[in-house]
Amino acid sequence: MEILRNLFYGFPDLWGGGVAHSVMILALVITLGLSLGKLKVKGVSLGLAWILFIGLIFGHYSLNLDAHLLHFLKEFGLILFVYSIGLEVGPGFFSSFKDGGKSLNMLSMIVVALSIVTTLIIYSFTGTPFTTMAGILSGAVTNTPGLGAAQQAYSDLRHIDAPSIATGYAIAYPMGALGVIISFAILRYVLRVNKETEEADAKRGMGHLEKMTLNTFSVKVTNSMVFGDDIQQIRQLLKRDFMVSRIIRCGSNEHDELVNGQTVIGEGDILRVVAHPTVEDPIIALLGEKVEVADDKFGTELVTRRILVTKPDINGKSLSHLQIRTNLGTNVTRVNRNGVDLIATGSLKLQLGDRLTVVGTELAIAHTEKMLGNQMKRLNNPNLIPVFLGIMLGCIFANIPFFIPGINESLRLGLTGGPLIVAILIGYFGPKYNLVTYNTISANLMLREVGICIFLACVGLGTGEQFMQTVVSESGMTWIGYGVAITMIPVILGGIIGKYLFHINYYTLLGVLAGANTNPSALAYVRDQTSVDAPNVGYANVYPFAMFLRIVTIQILIFVFG
Known part of the structure; x- marks a missing residue:
């Protein structure tokens, strides 16, 4: 029994409770979270967000890691995640703005802007701390890299962590995943969509495709x-x-x-x-x-x-x-x-x-x-040189200071923005200069999933003590309402703008809206509604730019209002 207690709460004679304790807690949180992530209710699942929730529970009951180790693992996991995303989207990042992709990405930019405006309006009229609003914004649009970017930016700006960012994210995330799907159902009736006509046009590749x-x-x-x-x-x-x-x-x-x-x-x-x-x-x-x-x-x-x-x-x-x-x-x-x-x-x-x-x-x-x-x-062997070379360059790029008018301190892209931008540039320009950056889909997905699992587990473990107290309070219920507004208002308005201003095919439009919210569960819902590939193409076309915007804009908001 003493061994089990030490494995769960740490060995008292070892730094940080010992390696066995730290690895076991981290692995257990991720295992339970991944298992629960397979549960679906009417085709909708919270997916990897379950890792965050399990981490919050463990953190609440003091089943935790050393604070310094927790901070390192969180940042390392985030770097792996955003860098693998950058390598994946890099080859098509700039080409996504050509031809029909211009309008699709313009719409995604409008949706991102609407979510920011909605957040700032709520912040102005309610007086909610902006760190909390930043977390709610990231959770409402199901953007985990945005959460990491907000935490990193605040840490660079104030030299302390803000647990309320992760708390706001965790509270808003469930409705963020569900709210987009509800908005899609509302749009179908608001736009008076003829599914047969839209599907026929999508099959012919008409419109923006x-x-x-x-x-x-x-x-x-x-x-x-x-x-x-x-x-x-x-x-x-x-x-x-x-x-x-x-x-x-x-x-x-x-x-x-x-x-x-x-x-x-x-x-x-x-x-x-x-x-x-x-x-x-x-x-x-x-x-x-x-x-x-x-x-x-x-x-x-x-x-x-x-x-x-x-x-x-x-x-x-x-x-x-x-x-x-x-x-x-x-x-x-x-x-x-x-x-x-x-x-x-x-x-x-x-x-x-x-x-x-x-x-x-x-x-x-x-x-x-x-x-x-x-x-x-031949492609099964991963090309690791671009990965570690890019991460090294990303860390250098992350610490280059720049200035924003009105902010006295020099600012940095941080360990989210730096590796992401370097990965996009390597992914796009690498093949042009005979640098092999290709990794198999499975290898890149493994790198990305390991990174995000470690990051979410550490975020949950680090904020579990405060989360339980907040979620049952009146403010917690209010924050859920804020998250619903930030999720649904931009999607519904974006859908109306996309249909009547840009004249985008309905199924392409839903893919674009899911991509603008970086919401794969919403895309899975749309794919179940049709046999055409238009939602996938719309999602893939705007996802790189939307991810980039979500990560960069949340940092700018923290720098200005944090």
Whole structure:
């Protein structure tokens, strides 16, 4: 019994209660939290937030870690978490502002701004301490990195910790997760959504997803004005990007012709085209008429394969530089990167982990696989140099002082903002300079989940004593109300603005709103409502920028009002 007591409350003769005590408490909190996180009520789960709640319970009953060790583990877990997020979103961070992504990210910025305005209005009229309001804001939008950023910023500014930040977060988080889903149900009736129409438009990739969606269709050449022109001339006439993957020659049984820029088209030829939805109508208008042709009509001589880029020396090289069509006799029609399909233009630079759709003969595809790698086991070994190098640079960047007008003290990005910005820059610019930053989804997810689990457990353990007293008090109930307002008002107003001002498809809109609140449980709810991929694309497009805004703006608010 004495051993069990010492394991739970610490060995009195060892610093901090001993390593066994510290590791066991931390592991037990995380294990119980992860187990409860699997519980769902009507498809909604609090997920990793259960780790925080279990930590609060343990902290309340003094099952805790040494304060200095707790502080180190909390900061280390947060660094791992935000850095892995930065590496994940970095490759698509800047490209998310192109084409249709501009409006989507503009809407996410409006939603973030509305949540900040709502928080400041409540703060102005109620006199609630801003540290508490910062925690409620982070919990209401289910943004755990924001919690860490607020704590770090306040510690840098006042050189002390503010437990009320974590308390406000823990109180607001449950309704933050549920409030977005309730807001979605309200929006459906407010916007008078016709689900069938919206789903049909989303399937065609219409609206703001036009530049992020690729359609495959067949066109029969009937316009005499283009008889005898080659594909390159057609592309110059349209001044748009598209790919022709296959061709059926009129009056011929041969189906093994590889299409390239010099391929000449004639009357009655049928082309298999890959293009954005906005390009589909101009192509049909120029060439002739759209026809429905089964895949087997294009013959069996040419086949289509998905090839994974796994060779490090391919990283950062453009398709035109590799000359795959000329040297290997295959045609790359599209490139899937992080779940988004890209037109395989010659200027597109490949990255490790890209999936290429390739058309050619079996032998030619085999040579292409050999060139690109296509061996998943090559990607199983994690690239740790960019991880630890980036964390080191992030710590340096975190301590570079800067100034905000009206604040006398020099400020810093801290251990949240510094590693995040460095990770985004490495993730985006690394492949351009042949630095291999790719890690498998599972490896990056493991790094991220370990970091956030450690962070949430330590936050709960460190604030458990005050939390129980606050949550049962009148102020605790009031804080829940504040959190509901900060969650629902921006989402509902953002939904109305997105529909009537930006004219965003309903399912894309819900994905954007879930991404703006960095709320994966809301995205899971939307995905259960439809078979289209629009919510995923909307969420993925705004999530990087929204996460960046949430982390940076909460620090600025602490610097100004804290």
